[in-house]
Amino acid sequence: MAVQTTKQGRLNSAAELETLRQEIKSATGENPRLITICCGTGCLAYGGAKLAQAFRDEIETRGLQDKVGVKTTGCHGFCERGPLVVIRPENILYQRVKPEDVGDVISDTIEQGKVVERLLYTLPGTKERVTYEHDVPFYKKQMRLVFGANGYIDPTLIEDYIGVGGYTAMVKALFSMTPDEVVSEVKRSGLRGRGGGGFSAGAKWESTREAHGGLKYLICNCDEGDPGAFMDRSLMEGNPFGILEGMVIAAYAIGCHEGYIYIRHEYPVAVKHAEMAIAKAEAMGLLGDNILGSGFSFKIKINRGGGAFVCGESTALMASVEGRIGEPRAKYIHTSEKGLWDRPTVLNNVETLANVPLIINRGAQWYSSIGTANSKGTKIFSLVGKVNNTGLIEVPMGITLREIIYDIGGGILKNKKFKAVQTGGPSGGCLPAEMLDLAVDFDELSRAGSMMGSGAMIVMDEDNCMVDIARYFVSFLEGESCGKCVPCREGLKRMNQILERITNGNGRDGDIELLEDLSETLTWGALCGLGGGAANPVMSTIRYFRDEYEAHIKEKRCPAGVCKPLITYNIVEANCPGCNLCIKACPVNAITSPGKKMPVILDQSKCTKCGACYDVCRLNAVEVR
Ligand code: SF4
Ligand code: SF4
Ligand code: SF4
Ligand code: FES
Numbered sequence: 001m002a003v004q005t006t007k008q009g010r011l012n013s014a015a016e017l018e019t020l021r022q023e024i025k026s027a028t029g030e031n032p033r034l035i036t037i038c039c040g041t042g043c044l045a046y047g048g049a050k051l052a053q054a055f056r057d058e059i060e061t062r063g064l065q066d067k068v069g070v071k072t073t074g075c076h077g078f079c080e081r082g083p084l085v086v087i088r089p090e091n092i093l094y095q096r097v098k099p100e101d102v103g104d105v106i107s108d109t110i111e112q113g114k115v116v117e118r119l120l121y122t123l124p125g126t127k128e129r130v131t132y133e134h135d136v137p138f139y140k141k142q143m144r145l146v147f148g149a150n151g152y153i154d155p156t157l158i159e160d161y162i163g164v165g166g167y168t169a170m171v172k173a174l175f176s177m178t179p180d181e182v183v184s185e186v187k188r189s190g191l192r193g194r195g196g197g198g199f200s201a202g203a204k205w206e207s208t209r210e211a212h213g214g215l216k217y218l219i220c221n222c223d224e225g226d227p228g229a230f231m232d233r234s235l236m237e238g239n240p241f242g243i244l245e246g247m248v249i250a251a252y253a254i255g256c257h258e259g260y261i262y263i264r265h266e267y268p269v270a271v272k273h274a275e276m277a278i279a280k281a282e283a284m285g286l287l288g289d290n291i292l293g294s295g296f297s298f299k300i301k302i303n304r305g306g307g308a309f310v311c312g313e314s315t316a317l318m319a320s321v322e323g324r325i326g327e328p329r330a331k332y333i334h335t336s337e338k339g340l341w342d343r344p345t346v347l348n349n350v351e352t353l354a355n356v357p358l359i360i361n362r363g364a365q366w367y368s369s370i371g372t373a374n375s376k377g378t379k380i381f382s383l384v385g386k387v388n389n390t391g392l393i394e395v396p397m398g399i400t401l402r403e404i405i406y407d408i409g410g411g412i413l414k415n416k417k418f419k420a421v422q423t424g425g426p427s428g429g430c431l432p433a434e435m436l437d438l439a440v441d442f443d444e445l446s447r448a449g450s451m452m453g454s455g456a457m458i459v460m461d462e463d464n465c466m467v468d469i470a471r472y473f474v475s476f477l478e479g480e481s482c483g484k485c486v487p488c489r490e491g492l493k494r495m496n497q498i499l500e501r502i503t504n505g506n507g508r509d510g511d512i513e514l515l516e517d518l519s520e521t522l523t524w525g526a527l528c529g530l531g532g533g534a535a536n537p538v539m540s541t542i543r544y545f546r547d548e549y550e551a552h553i554k555e556k557r558c559p560a561g562v563c564k565p566l567i568t569y570n571i572v573e574a575n576c577p578g579c580n581l582c583i584k585a586c587p588v589n590a591i592t593s594p595g596k597k598m599p600v601i602l603d604q605s606k607c608t609k610c611g612a613c614y615d616v617c618r619l620n621a622v623e624v625r
Helices: 014-028 041-045 048-061 099-112 158-163 168-176 179-189 201-210 231-238 240-254 268-283 314-321 350-362 364-368 401-408 442-447 466-480 486-503 511-525 529-533 536-554 581-585 612-616
Strands: 034-038 069-073 085-088 092-094 217-222 258-264 299-305 345-349 378-385 391-396 418-423 430-432 456-461 569-571 622-624
Touching: 014 158, 014 168, 034 041, 034 048, 041 048, 041 231, 048 069, 048 099, 085 099, 092 099, 158 240, 158 268, 168 240, 168 350, 179 201, 179 240, 179 350, 179 364, 201 240, 201 345, 217 231, 217 240, 217 314, 217 350, 231 240, 231 258, 231 268, 231 350, 231 378, 240 258, 240 268, 240 345, 240 350, 258 268, 258 314, 268 299, 299 314, 314 345, 345 350, 350 364, 378 401, 391 401, 401 418, 418 466, 418 536, 430 466, 430 536, 466 486, 466 536, 486 511, 486 529, 486 536, 511 529, 511 536, 581 612, 612 622
Parallel strands: 034 069, 217 258, 217 345, 258 299, 378 456
Antiparallel strands: 034 085, 085 092, 378 391, 418 430, 418 456, 569 622
């Protein structure tokens, strides 16, 4: 629902912006009745756009345009339940909504004030239905500050962002703070970079501000190469104006007038929203020349990344923006001195920049009251893997892994046993059950042998083989290594060979020690962060799951039943009444029936260990040994 205001053109002062905001607010009312439909990438894939159109059509057919509005929004986080619909202002959450449900939602909820029970979230244990978004366990322990506007605003409408207080932080910074005061506020807030390194954002800004040379650059990193991570994409899709506002404030603090958003080409919605937001903000005088008549100018260009994981590294990313091959360089001279085109440059992650307007608006003291001693504010994680509730979560620093996995994530799928959680993406470590009460922050994760990284969190259960997991990540990183330095190029190749040997049943005495040696060489000898962190999955799995390595090497056994050369599928005759489901499922006819209602027979010489019989058997009559 686009808001009609008297002022749609360029704004020339902070006062004009404020007038526009008041107009928008009075046009929409305090708590407007709205049907919000998530159209982030996840919900779009489930049919979010068609659903939104069905709501619009139904409202028009029933002549309810004056009673309720329809708004498409960015990601609400609970993507696996999509498409999500939230009825505001009550915040009634409907999940997995289809166009066929639209009539009931309109007649029951909008016209009669009743909930449509079948569309509510159901608690897995008690089967109790939950009506309101904030009562759903997935949301209960979250603190959605950076994600605050996602779910409320249409990311393609700048008026929506202005209506919820957008650009107040930029006005405060440009008109009532000096650049030094902005830097000092961000420093005092304790904000650390959310992209992986965890450096103080304020200190980074300060050194670039103080660097010699008039021309400086700001880059927003929206490359996000970690498998399973999608928080930067969701922020850019759901609230691009918030990122732009953070960028203007950062540019003002640093003293720079040109910026880039480096964004993955595979993120079409995020690219589209970023392009649209830049054009709209420029047209309204909120970006570009002489922003709001303040005398400060800042322009942003978009640079699309080709999807190379190594381009998440600052110097490789800058090389890529310059049009060169995305290879890291040694940082004898920091990028704050010589970065993009050898000019002082700040590179901040999307989430880091999205925190900035909050800090400027509400103050460093408020911000630093959230979190732990050295990790302030909230962190967005993509919680994926073997948990009941997957999606994007925003939680205060210091929350425990147990709260994330069991309270927010709803525990392990199919009530299996938790085995490990990998934090920090492919270069992160795998933490075992003994670490479930670890308070999640930058320092605690590093001490435990893992890292915050960009915020990917992959949960594993008893069916995951930790040696195979280490092999998978090493193989991923070997493929992504740029090959410039020997420890990473050759080290990862050798580690992958050793891990393959172990998972194939050919592990040798001394392999664990060899992996440890190579890990150390890689950690200390690699040129950039990709190689420097690449040994974490190996070192952490050896540290916490050494018994699994030993079982593979000494006993030629995979305790989790994953590594094919080390397992066999067998029929437990006592459990098998001969239902023959597995016979139909076996692609190579390795299972036969000796007669009606008799246990089936599995021919090991034909079995390719695909696991299909194990998956279909409902009576635990197929076992893995
Ligand atoms: S550590 Fe790996 S990715 Fe980094 S420069 Fe060396 S070879 Fe390239
Ligand atoms: S594991 Fe696969 S190939 Fe082997 S018996 Fe079962 S279904 Fe057939
Ligand atoms: S599916 Fe299970 S119970 Fe049925 S025949 Fe196969 S092993 Fe036996
Ligand atoms: S995309 Fe809809 S909840 Fe994430």
